[in-house]
Amino acid sequence: MCGNEAMAEAAIQAGLDAYFGYPITPQNEVTAYMSQRMAEEKRVFVQSESELAAINMVFGAAATGKRTMTSSSSPGISLMQEGISYLAAAELPCVIVNVMRGGPGLGNIAPSQGDYFQSVKGGGHGDYHCIVFGPSGVQEFADIMPLAFDLADKYRIPAIILADGILGQMMEPVVIPQNAVRRTQDAGLPKKDWALTGAQGRKQNIVRSLWLADGAVEQHNYDLQAKYRQIEKNETRCEQTDADDADIIIVAYGICARIAKRAAQQAREQGIKVGCIRPITLWPFPSEIISKAADKSPIFLVVEMSCGQMLEDVRLAVAGKTPVVFWGRPGGGIVTVEKVLEKIQGLVTNPKKK
């Protein structure tokens, strides 16, 4: 299965009630797959008139307590930012998949990681975060889906799965987690007693993001921030490979992490001690792990398919303790093992070179 289809089936197995989406390359397999499978499952599929409409359909379904998602690619995700800000403000759970392509603008349809800032720093207006996952293979793309729904429900927050055109398109053997439906009753997830289900026999429920009273939005923001601190504490996920004794630590996520790991392995064969730190959650970011690793004074090499976005978070975590260098390609250029290895070798011969 290609990553797009694996992730779509995993969402269905995770109890997806409704999918809303608009065609855009390179994630069209999702929409096509959903149109067939959601009908078979007698669940909701709507091809919307725009990404604006898709994210607001998600808003509507989420407000009634349903498990819902949309998927798109970079330009479409930009259009959704208004809706994502409202979802974050109204604390509605949902999953948003971004199969990133080259940008800015219409860019191209090649794989990219250029939407990191947009995803982890908010993206729309206001102070908010979404939980952001950066899967690095088709299996992980599928495995993260039930977790994304669970965490979205647990914290009443939108969860973004930040993939790229390679992950969406490439085929790998994959085992889809079957019937991974975890609902409030059986999984320790909070009851959705806030949902709009008709006020029969109870007080009116209101889902809102406008707080006009003096100080009310300020308080709402503090409440959101308290929730974000909890998420940072409980849900930061990261994989470390040979980082303990490394002189050079590569920090990379998604498809770049697989390329980086291969380069690290080849470097080890040449006697260069290279390790990898792979953030699985991009927000919350594994800052503490990187900070601790920085105490041993390795050189950090950040590899991204962008001009250096996650680089800034690595620098913040390292806080000047040790050098942080970057190698990457923007606009749909693909990072290769050879180039990463070349960069590693360059750091060994001239460690101060940036």
Next chain:
Amino acid sequence: MMQKVFTRPKTLKDCPTHYCPGCGHGIAHRLVCEVIDELGIQGKTIGIAPVGCAVLAYDYLDVDMVEVAHGRAPAVATGMKRTNPDKIVFSYQGDGDLAAIGTAEIIHAAHRAEQLTIVFINNAVFGMTGGQMAPTTMLGQITATTPQGRQADGQGYPLNVAELLAVLPGAIYVERCGLCSPAHIRKSKAALKHAFELQMNNAKGLSLVELLSPCPTYWRMTSPDAMLHIQNEMTKVFPLGKLKG
């Protein structure tokens, strides 16, 4: 023994509103609440408040409600109704919300024949932001952004959304009424009731009731003059009556 013959609808909360004197929202809210009461659907109705003067509609209407981004109500309603076909979903939208920023959403909701009820308040002006030109603003009408009066050349003509929607097969009922006299208000209520009944009866398509509604504040008129303005002027551009269904 005194008998109570007239009372506040159960669905309308007992509280003062923030609306200006002479505003049509109070009448429209009451009509919607009377209809919800009479149809016995308070416990299964989900309402959508717009961005605009009626953004706080949930403070007055005692049903489950959501407040959504400007113009996006028909998309949000689609997400709700598709996943909750047993609920009654309605949006309450002004002319800025529905006829300007939300034209794509309302047209495509109708185009997909979504089973929704839309209450469209047309007062020919953006109220909440301070009386700017709306797509429905009348030619010659003075607003904050048409200080010389709206000119067709450069500012366009009033947009007749109801007529636009009526030609779509997915819109099954479209009617325009005016909140400008007791007789017209009774007609408005009948239209609203029909629009809700269609959804209750699982009719396959979208129903929209446009209500020409007074805004004395930004029309720069007294309340009685605003009522007369609807009857004598607005209805020339926005003719009353059933357009479809």
